[in-house]
Amino acid sequence: MNYKINEQGFYGDFGGAFIPEMLYHNVNELKENYLQIIESDDFQEEFKDLLKEYVGRPTPLYFAKRLSEKYNTNVFLKREDLNHTGAHKINNTIGQILLAKRMNKKRIIAETGAGQHGVATATVCALMNLKCIIYMGEIDIKRQAPNVARMKMLGAEVRPATSGSKTLKDATNEAIRDWIANPEDTYYLIGSVVGPHPYPDMVARFQSIISEEMKSQLMAKTGRDYPDKIIACVGGGSNAAGAFYHYIDNEKVELIAVEADGLGIETDKTAATTQVGTEGIIHGSKTLLMQNSEGQITEPHSISAGLDYPGVGPLHAHLFKSGRGTFIGATDKEALTAAYQLTKLEGIIPALESSHALAALDKIECNSTENIVINLSGRGDKDMETYIRMMQ
C-alpha cells in the first residue's frame, strides 16, 4: 500500500483539488512552486534556524514516569506544548510564511477555530512584517476572547465570519472567498492538513519535524528509532500527520488517531468524522466528512474547539480506509478526565485537543515492554476557563 501523495494530489481515493476556477490560478501557482521552494537549501536553512531559535525546537521527548507506572507501560510525551505560542501550529505557520515571502505575497489570510492557528499566523506575520487578516466564526470570537485579544495585540485584523453556522468551517469559507477576491497579492495560510492539493501535503511536510525529531530522540532513549505506538488527536489532523509522517511506511508502528466523540457518536453532538462521516468534498478536498443524505455539511460538536471540524484531512481518510491507522474516539468527558490525570501525575496541563490523545491510554491494550509516544500537541492555558468550570 502506498501512503504518499500521488502527482494528482491524492492519497488513495482522497485529496485532489475540487476548487472553482476562480481559485485555479492561485492553487496551481502554489502547486507548481511549493516543492521546489521548500526543498531548496536556503529555505531549509532559514526554516530550521527559526524552528530552533524562535520556536524553541527540538521539543523534548519526555518519559512520563508516573503515567507509565499507572498504565504499566512506557509512555513518552512529545512536548509540542512547549513550542512558542503553545502548540504545534507554529511549525506550519513558520514554513508557510517563508514560502509566502518567496512567492512575493504581501497579504496573509487565515482561518481559525479556537484561535491557535490564528495566533500562530499573527505571530509569524508580526515577525515578518506582513499584513495579516484572520477569519474567525462570530460564535468562536465570543468563546475564545483571549486568543482574539492576542491576535489583535500581534497586529492582525480579526474578521468575523457571520455566514452559516458562524464557526470554523464558515471562517474557512470566508477565507477562501477573500482569496478569490484578492488573487494577486494574497497568500492563504491554511492551518491543517485540509483544503485543496497541495495544502494537505505541504502542511504535513512542515509538521513532519515532529516525527523527524522523535526518531533520534527514541534512538537515544530506547535504542530503537521507532516506538510501538504513536497516539495523536485528529480534528483536521495536522499534529497527527506530523507525528505519523516518518513512520507511515513502517508497519511495525501502530498509528493511533483519536477523534473527538463529543457527547458520543450515537448522538448528533460529535466530531468523530471517520465514525459518522461519509465520502464527499469539503473545502476543495475529497475526504470523509459529516453530512446528510443531501450532501449538506453538518455541524460537529466537541468540547475542544480545535477538533470541532466536520471533515478530516485526506491523508487520514486514507489511513482509515486502508486500515493503516487505528481510529478511536474520546468523549468530552473522557478528555477532561485525562487532562486532570496528566496534570496531577506529571504536572503538565495539556490542551483539550491533546487530552483526547491522552484518553486513548484507557482504551488501548498496552504492556510493560512497549514504548508509546503520545503527541502532546498543545498546552492548556487557553482551556483554563473550561478546566476550572468543569472541575466541580
Place this chain on the structure above:
Amino acid sequence: MKRLKNTFNTKSDILNIYVTAGFPSLNDTITIVEELAKNGVDMIEIGMPFSDPLADGPTIQNSSQVAIKNGITLELIFNQIKEIRKTVDIPIILMGYYNQVLQYGADAFFEKAKAVGVDGFIIPDLPLDVYENAHQQKVKSLELDMIFLITPQTTDERIRLIDSKSSGFLYIVSSFAITGSKSEIQQSQIDYFKRINGLSLTNPKLIGFGISDKKTFNTACQHAEGAIIGSAFIKALEGRKDIKQTVEKFICSVKSTQ
C-alpha cells in the same frame, strides 16, 4: 442541448436569471420561474442550495440557508422543474456544488435532471479533468450541456482547453470576485472581455458576477451574447410575498428600452 443551442442561434442580449430553489418560500420557485419566462427572460439558472457555497457571495449563501431551512431537497427541486416544464420552454440550467451531485449519485443525478427537463449544469468546483474522466460520457450521451467558468486569471491556453470541454456556453466571471460584490464595470474588465473575444472560441459566452442592473447588463451585452444576474435578483426577492409583482418590476428595470 437543443434549447440552449436554439436560444443562442435565435436571440441576442440574452438575459439569464439565477434563482435559488426553495427561496424565499419552499414552493415560490415555480411561480418565480413562470413569471420570469412571461416577462421575457431568456434563460433560467436554478441554484441547488448548498451549506458551503464557496463560489457564492453572502446574498446567495443566505438565500441558500433559508431554502435549506425551508426544507428544499434535490428531489423537490426536480419535482419543481417538472412542474415548471409544463408551461416554460426556455433553457433551464442547474447550478450547484459537486458534493451534492456525488451524494445523489452522479449518473442518477444527470439522468433525473434530463428526465425533468434540465438542459445543462454549472458545477463550479467540478475540476475539468474529473469531469472528463468520470462524467463527460454520461452528460454527452444524455445530450446535456456542461458549462465551465472562465476568470480574469485564466490563461488563453486554459480558456481554449475549457472551451473545448464545454458545451452550451462559457460562463465569463467578470472580475476577481465572488457573486454579488461589484457594481460598476471597469475598463480592466472590458479589456479582459476583449481578450476573450479575440480568441475566437467555439462556445457563446454569458458574463456573470457583478451584473446587477440595466447599465451593467447592457455593458456586458456589448462584449458577450448576454449576461447572468444572480445576487441582485435574490436581493429583490428577499422577504417578498408579492412574487409576481417583484419579478415583473425587476425584469422591467433591466430590460426596459428607455
